[in-house]
Structures are given as structure tokens and as C-alpha cells.
Amino acid sequence: MSVAIDTTTPAISGLPDLWAETLGEPQICVAVLDGWVDQSHPSLADAQLTQLKPLLPNVSSQGSAAQHGTQVTSIILGQHHSSLKGLAPQCRGLVVPIFTDGKKETLAEDPFSGAIAPCSQLDLARAILLAANHGAHVINISGGQLTASGEADLLLANAVRHCIDQNILIVAAAGNDGCNCLHIPGALPSVLTVGAMNAAGLPLDFSNWGESYRTQGILAVGENIPGAIPGGGITTNSGTSYATAVVSGIAALLLSLQVKRGQAPNPRAVRDAILQSAIACDDEPAPDCRRLLAGRLNVRGAMSIIGQLGEPMNDNLELATIQSEPRETSNPPPTQPQIPAVQAATYSPSALEVTPQSVQSLPASSQLPNQTNPGAIMPAACSCGGGNGTPAQLVYALGELGYDFGTEARRDSIQQHMGEGANPQDPRQLVHYLNENPSDAEAMIWTLNLDATPIYAIQPQGAYADRAYARLIQFLTEQLTEGVERVSIPGVIVGQAMLMSGQVVPIILPTLRCMYSWTTAALIEAVCGSPLAESASDQDREVYGERAESVSNFLERVYYELRNLGITSQERAINYAATNAFNIERIFEFAMREEIDLEGIEVERSPVSRPGSDCWDVKLTFFHPRRVFEQARKVYRFTVDVSDVCPVSVGRVRSWFVR
Template identity: 80%
Template sequence: MSPPVFATKISMAGHQELWVETFGEPQICIAVLDGWVDQSHPSLVSAKLTPLEPLTPNISAQGSAAQHGTHVTSIIFGQHHGSVQGIAPQCRGLLIPIFTDGKGDAIAPCSQLDLARAILLAANHGAHIINISGGQLTPSGEADPLLTNAVRHCTNQNILIVAAAGNDGCNCLHIPGALPSVLAVGAMNTEGLPLDFSNWGEQYRTQGILALGENIPGAAPGGGITTSSGTSYATAVVSGVAALLLSLQVKRGQAPNPQAVRDAILRSAIACDDQPAPDCRRLLAGRLNVKGAMSLILQPGETMNENIELATVQSAPIGETNLPPPPQRQNPAVQAAAYSAPTSEVASQVVQPLLSSPQLKEQVNSGGIQPAACSCGGGNGTPVQLVYALGQLGFDFGTETRRDSIQQHMGAGANPQDHRQLLAYLDRNLWDTGAIIWTLNLDATPIYAIQPQGAYAEQAYERLRQFLTEQLTEGVERISIPGVVVGKVMLMSGQVVPVILPTLRCMYSWTTAALIEAVCGTPPAESASEQDRGVYGQRSQSVINFLERVYYELRNLGMTPQERAINYAATNAFNVERIFESAIQEEMDLDTIEVERSPLCRSGSECWDVKLTFFNPRRVFEQARKVYRFTVDVSDVCPVSVGRVRSWFVR
């Protein structure tokens, strides 16, 4: 008679009570941004998981990134009839690969741009929680504006991001864990003491939580089981608990509120005063208190703040989990953060020592989000993704072979990287326009490739050549590219970017000066009165202020409805002109720019209100602020203004 197959589960105080209430609701969605996941693993084969198209190249099903991604995913979604019992097995999951295999056993880092794109993809597909078991060491705690805006978008949409604090064993911060509204996670042992490699920092004292991160069992690609330690796995534990708390809200007939769950986890945390530790700074805001967080969700205002009673990983024969059956339901989202990995008898994992100081310095300068794993150095039916993005036009050749081929056709001594030489060549050889990878750039970073197709591809390529010419000869500062994402392409640098199939009728180029003249009219002549020139200067400066804030403070990838609405507002600034004309007459300056879902919209459309708030700097305490609002319908690839500008005063 063969011995029974044993299942592993994470057990800590409060889990049993939470599992009595729920094993998770399919309505609750957790996005896992990590490596490739082996969905054929017995613990995951029946999980409700949806893989999304990866942007990263060279996705491997066997390497370190897949080991990390499969392990992290199983901690959350492992089915209780399988060999790894996850925390929230009945919740729904989105799998978005962002990590790939690096050299040796390392995991290649993910850029902040690609992480921002993955976060927005998860948000657009309905994620309530986004698990990021990784990060990038940062001396300042600041991120690329695109990543900052993606995280801010999640906050505004009430989406919780749970991210690893990092495994460098220092008073240091990781991005995105240190960004406001993110719930950062450090790792502790079964006695509630922080593990030596778990990071701490001032920012984490208010938005960080310690969770069990030592010898955490998980699935390994190919069907095995492994155990590893690290903030990666503690992060997955917290994401699973947060998903169960959201499920508890749903079960009680409430709308799921991820930010309320985040608040409950932090408020109920067991701090140094409740259970002392040698160095209280390393406890972050405190230790995960499942019972306390659960009591706040069930009875807001009351907290069960008990000392931690953590158990080690338990084993039980599959089918004998000693857990109550799931309750009957009333109604049918970076370097990976795993530490050293003690191997189980079932599967092994390569272990490397902690990073030394020179390696930490290299990581800080690497510019990539990496899995928080010291073991690595520290779909069908998918909706169409609309894009309305702003930037500057660039070009790429994809491969050295393509570049050299075009250079040979240009003639001896030609330089295909020179914009003017390339444009002159393409004017004589129109058929080669499609051999170039046209890119939309923010600063010097490509964010999309542009690939016209179909009957009007020739006219679209002509428009692209015109845009590039205008950037060289007329100082064009921005172009707008509307369209749909149809795939991805690798550039010569190795960066992979999404490909936009553009819509010709909404492709525009402009300079700020030309747009201001179109909006505000021709500048007054020198002979005009000083008052007329002053009024015009004030109007134009106000429009410049609005455009500059959209271009830089609010710059984005044009993926979400809100981003498409604000980008269209910058392109079609005539609504803005009427707003500024009125505001200037009342001596008001622009304060905030916001985008909110419109309460009024046509049937079958998706409408968002761009809301501009003004104040009088000379009468801040005497005069109410004034809000101007206009509606943009973003349901089509080309947005359109709807209705008139509305305004009112607010206190």
C-alpha cells in the first residue's frame, strides 16, 4: 500500500476562523504580476485563473521566473484538494508575466514602464488586488511618473496594490512598495520576529505589514512542491488574506472595498507595544493580525489585538484537510522577493547568498523592478485595448540586419539613424516606410510601436513621415496616436513595446504655440493696448499651464478611460479655452485637474468628466473655488466631447 500524498498549508492564528466564513468569492479578483505560472500543476489546474498576454519576451516555463511565479500564485490560489492549499482558493486570478529568466539562476528585472503597463492592464481587467512580489531598490522612494500615475489610478479606482518590502536586510525602500497607498509587506518567522533579510524604512512604518515569510510551501513547475523564504511569499500571504476579507464583505452583502481592507490590516497590526521585538523599527507598522483585521471588517471600530500565535507549515493527507467545508454561497497587482529557499523532499530550488553591498549598489543603478527573491539576486476573449496616447514620434529598426539593409540601400556613407537622411531616403523610396518601426516616445523612452494596416496604411505612413518632418522643421512638440493594441514588437535595445494599429482621423501634431493661437486667437499687435496684450498673455499662459501639467505632471500611457479623456482634452483644447476665458475674467488660477465618471451619458457610450478647479490666489479665504466640468465620450477609438461646459462654485 503506497503512503498517502500529503498536502501543505500555511497556518497562523485567524486563518481557521476566516476559512470558516469563506474560502473566497469568485467575484473577487487578484492579479499576480510575476513570472510564468504552471497552471497544469495539480494544485492550480482547477483554479479560476486567466493568463493575459505577456509583454515581456522570452517567457520560460522552467526557469527561475517560472518557479517564482508558480510558487507565489499557489500561495494564493492553491486548491484544497491539491498538494498546496492556498489562502483564497475560490477567488479569481489574473496572471500577468513581468519577470523572465536572467543569467544563470537569476530573474531578469522588469522596467518601471512595463510594471506601470501591467498594473493598468490588471486594473482594466477588473482586479481588486494586485500582488507584486518584487521591487526596485530606491534611495529616494520616488518612482517614474508613469508608474506613480498607474499606482494613483489604482488608488482612485479603489484597487489595492500589495508589494514586497524587499530582501536586502537594510533600512531601505523598494518601489513600488514605498509609493503612497501601496501596502508593503516584510517577512517574519513563526515567532513573529522579522527575518534578517527583510527590509525596513520610515515609509514602511505607516504602510507596511509583517507576514509569515519563512519556509513557505508552494507549487513548483512540473507538479512538485517546494519551500522558500522571502518577502515575495509574505506578500502573497497578505494578498490572500486581503482577498478573503473582501470576500467576507461580499458575503455580508457589502460592496468589496479594498482600501477599507488595507486600513483594517494596518489598524489591527500587532506592534512592538503589544509584542516586543529587539528592534521595533523592523516591525514596520506591525505584524499581520488576521483576527483583528477580520473583526474590523465584521464590526468596524472593534479590534481583536492578540499576541501572534503562529504555527509552522502543517501537513495532512490530501482529502483530510481538517478544515470545515466551504460555506454555501447566497449568490452564485520589480526584482522577485524570495529569500533563500530550503528545499523540500519533493522539489529543489537553487539558493544563493544575500546580496553584498556592491551588489546592492548595482541593483540600485539597474533601473529595473526585480523579483524580491534572494535566490535570484536580491487570453482568449480578451477585450480590445483602446489607446489614445500623446508623445513624440521616433523610429527603430528592430534588428541590426534591418538597419544595415536600409543603410546599404541609402548608399555609401549614409546614416540611417539621422532623421533628415532617413526622411530623404523614404521620400524617394516610399515602399520602405513600412520597414521602419515607428515609435511613440515619452522623453527618450518608446512606449508604443505604430503599425498602420489595411486600405489606408499608405496614408497613415505618409502622416507619420509628415509628423517626423514637422518635429525637425517646425518644432512640433506632441502628436496624438489613437488606436487599438494588436500585438507587441522588440526594438533594437531589447525593449518590448505594444503595437498600436492607429486610426488616421484622430492623428494630430501640434506645437504649444500653434495650439494656443488656435485656442486664444492671433496675438495682439505691438500697437495694441497694454491691457489687451496683458489679457492675451494671461489667457495663453493659463492654457500653457494646463498643457504642461497634462504633458508632465499627468503624463500617462493613454490606456485607461480617464487617461484617454485627459489626453483628448489636451488635444481638443477649445473646451479648455472657454474655461480659461471665464476663469481669467474672475482672476482665478488653475488648481487641480481631475477625471471622474460622468453621471450622464448616452446609451452604449462611456463618458468621463474632465474637471478643472480654479481659485483666486488673492482671495483664498474669501472667495469660493470654481469648478468647470466637460464630458468626453471615450467609447470609440476617437474620443469626442459631449454637451456643454458646466461650472459652479464650491467651498
């Protein structure tokens, strides 16, 4: 016998008042980074919803990941003419699939019985940047990875930093471990973290309460939340996943309220308003105040603040310290062992169903990785390209060149062609073979790697493909024989490739004229000149050493501190700056003459404009190490136009003093 579900929106105090003002504005975009979404569901059929092509090996429209994604999306964007009313039905939605189905745990006839496979931090970073590039104001991440440190992988942290710079609000789940612990990305200070409470305002037992959440976390109702499931049904579930969707919906309404009142949508101000207005333990006591985080969601209070303020209350959002190398885990994901992972923040829910099918509630998600692995958001992949009709995604990425065979059969085939006893996994043997048989370069998957992790596949096409493959062979040879440390790969995203490990990466169609390789020593020599002879004076050798150290400092900061996926305009500008020795030579020539050292590197929108351009200023700030308190800092700035696949410098280097 079917039991009816109450499909009304959960009791959220103040929501009717907010709905009386707005049901959302089409210009406000909420990106949902989750599983596949059934857009034909009655609650979503008329929603302004765009689902981007996923970078997933096994996308399913019926499994647990699809149920999770469909339910989370319907909580935010469900249309009010249906039986399931979402919070912000008139806002625009963007779905970026990052979760897929894991191993089935129960009967095969139950389509929602399996675990949700996790999404790597690398793929989460791609999804965040993709959502940002498509105009998201709010990014909902109903998932996370348990972490002991609260630190994220550098690529993910830089993606979150990009959202800070672009004033995009990330809302992420606190996690369902029921402990004084943290999840990534919810632990990053710029993120609005969401824990779960019941209708009475008491924290649910499974909701996490890590220390950093007490200043950046909010509790929202997360118990028995109704939501859509693929195929037209409705279910209820509990978890911080669904509380996160509630807060993302409220944030979208508050942004819409700003628009209605003639203000520019300001996600940072909305975040501040939600946190400042939260109902804390002093206002409504609880047995353990730590579990309330910063407080309970207060819709009326946030509305009041938004009505009074048009500017953010706090512009000093910063990221926590981030690690550059993921730690080893005792039980790594099988497909991407070097990348930590984030998983959907589901909880064993009590669910009732109202479908002709025997649909069960979403089961508890698979066990999180070991806490000693702080860099993960469970492995699944997401597309860096767009859906149908979206512009090609430009890329200008830096990294080390690698290769893969895709399948064991392809590897064995190349091994047989190399001869008995040959090992195609040995780069030196492979390079020797490819130099004699260059046509076989097309039979491999060439990769661009960061810290031994593939981030792209490289696939030349067209009339000059053979020249591009020859360049790749040359790069690999130089890495082995000349110590080449970095290569630049410009191009556009044209698809995806699965590696032998099972990892799926975007494919770059490269542009030959901007493919470079170099060593730090070679760039230093281009800027500082050839190393001095042994007969040079000690003073000259000391001056040369200081100059070389300054240039090396700049390059190392780009390679490590600012390393990125080369997707956004800012990332392509800074990556081009690291390969353009001409501008760097002039800047460091001036800096060395004035005996000043590099302090910071920034990228800002340039006032330079020309038709069809996308110009950004790379700004290098220097200081005098011996007269820190006596002299102003000096800024050098040059402009890079990244509108084309190959960036180009515009105008001259400019400089001025600042205090």
C-alpha cells in the first residue's frame, strides 16, 4: 500500500514573507554540482535549467547519484505549479554533474540501491570553474570529504579563490559523520557551510560541528525534506545535503530581492547577512552550543539586513592555508589513487514514496576516505566543456608532459611493435621508438600532468596534426635529456578521454604555434643573461645570483603557489606571463637596477579595451628588502589579451609607486 507524503516545503520560518517579495529573478543563477538531473520531472519540466555535458564514464539517469541530484535540484528550483514547490522557482539553474553511481550494494532491481561514487578534488575544481564561467551567483555543493586539517588541494583552493574574486557564493554541506570534524570544501573560510537541524531548531545527531563551522556555518532544516526523484516520483530524505539546498535556495531569493530593490546582486553581502542574522545559542539555547555552528537560519533577519545594506559587510574573506601535495591514504579510490575525493552528503533517511514503482529512499553513502587524506571530494568527473551551443572552452595550461595507452590492448600492441623485451612504460625506450616511428604517436594518449596527476589529454587533429605530435615527442625527449620542467599547451576542449586507471580527463585540441617547453634555468638566462665566468668578480657574481633568485622566485610562485587548470581568463593570463620572457625580462631588468624584490603577483581586469578583446593586467609588486619602512613599494603592470587561443601582450610595461 502506498503511503502519502507531505510534499509541501519544509517549515522555514520567514519563508512566506520572502516569497511575498520574490519567487526569484531569472538573472540569478544557481549552479548545482551533483548527480544527473531528470529535467522531465513535473517539478522541473518548466524550470529555467541547463544541464552541462558531464565528464563522467558511467552517467546513469536512474541510479543513486541521479536521485540525489534530482532531489537537491528540485528543492532549489522546483516549480510552484507542481505538487513539489522549490524555494527559488523563477531563478535560473545550471546543473554540473560531478557524482555518478558506485558499486551496487543490494538487489539489482532496485535502481537506487547503490552507493554514490565520489568526485575528486581536481574534478570538483573543474566543475566550480565551469559554473563560474557560465555565470553562477551561487554554487551548491551537497557533498564533501572528511578531513583532519581543513586544508584543500591547491587546485581546488585556487578555484574557490577565483569565486571569492568574482563574488560567487559557494554553499557546501557540513557532513553527516556526527562528529567535531570538518569536510572539504565546507571547511574553507570563504564557503558558507550548512549543517542540518529538525523543525524545532535542534541539530540532528549526524550533523558535523567542526570548529571553523562555528564562524562560517549555518543550521537549516534537513530532516524529512521532500524532493523529486527520476521518473516523476517524490521521496523524502534527511541529511546536510538537503539542508545545503535549502540555504542555496534562500540565498538565491535574497539575491533576487536585491535585484528587485534596484541593487546589484551581491553574493558576499548575502553570505554575511545570513551569518550575521543567525539565531545563536544565546537567543535560543541548545544542549550543546557548539553543534549550532554560527546559529540557525533566520530568513526574516537576513531579509532585514539585505534591505538596509547594498554593500558587503565584510570584504576580508580569505582561504585557509592549503597543501600543495595530497597525502597518502590507506584506502585510496581505485581509479585515481593520488587524488583525494569528496562524496555526496547523504544520510540514511526515512523515506516514503508515492510512485507506482517500488522506490526506496536513498541509502547511506559509501564510507569516506581516511581522515589523513585532506584533499578529496569523492571521485567522479565533470566537463570543462559546455552543453550544446555553448562556446568552446579556451585553455592555456602549464604542466609536465606524460602519456597513457588507454587500454591494455593498445599498450601491448605498441610493446609488440617495439620488439621483444621492450617496455613502453619506460619513457626513454618509448622516445627512442617514437623518434624512429613517429606515426605511432597518434596511437597513444598524451597527457598534461601536475604533480604526476593527469589533468588533460592532448589530441592534435587536422592538417598539421603530425607536426603537433612531433612537438610532443620533442617535449618528452627534452624532459628526459635536457631537464625541461614545464610545457605550455594552448587550445580548446573538444571531448574527454578515459585513461588506463579509469580516470576521465578533458581533451585539449592544441594550437601548435603556442606550444612551448622550457627550463627555469633557460628562462633565467633569457632574463639575466648567461652565467658569469669564473673570472668575474665576487660582487658581480653576487649581483647576478640575486637577479637569478628573483626571477626563479617569480617562476616558482607561478608553478606552485598559483598553479591552475588554465581555464579562466585570469589563469590563462598568469600562465602566459610565465612563458613570456620578453615582458618579464624588462620588468626584472628595472627591478634589479633598483635592487628591489618581488612581493606579490596579481591579475586584474584591464582598463585596456579593444573590439573583441579579453584583456587582463598582470601586476607584479616589488619592495626594497633593505629599506622596507623607508620606501614605497613599486608596481609593474603589463596587459595580456586572452581572447584568442594564443594570448598576446598588449602595450608597454607600466610602473608606479604605491604605499
